[in-house]
Amino acid sequence: TTGTVVDSPKPKIYHVSLPNGKVLIGHIPKALIHLHKSIEPGTKVNLELTPFDFEKGRIVSIVES
Secondary structure, three states, X not given: XXXXXEEEEEOOEEEEEOOOOOEEEEXXXXXHXXXXXXXXXXOEXXXXXXXXXXXXXXXXXXXXX
């Protein structure tokens, strides 16, 4: 799914707002750590969610406008 980064309370951890208004915690896997410097509030990102926990997601890419 796609979401918008709201803020970053800790390094490599982000609060991401989904289109339905829900805010979840997004993190970056080690393989994509180079994305960390490009993500700031307002950045649109693609997320992977599990069917078991809708409170957390993995940031897999930045959406190019």
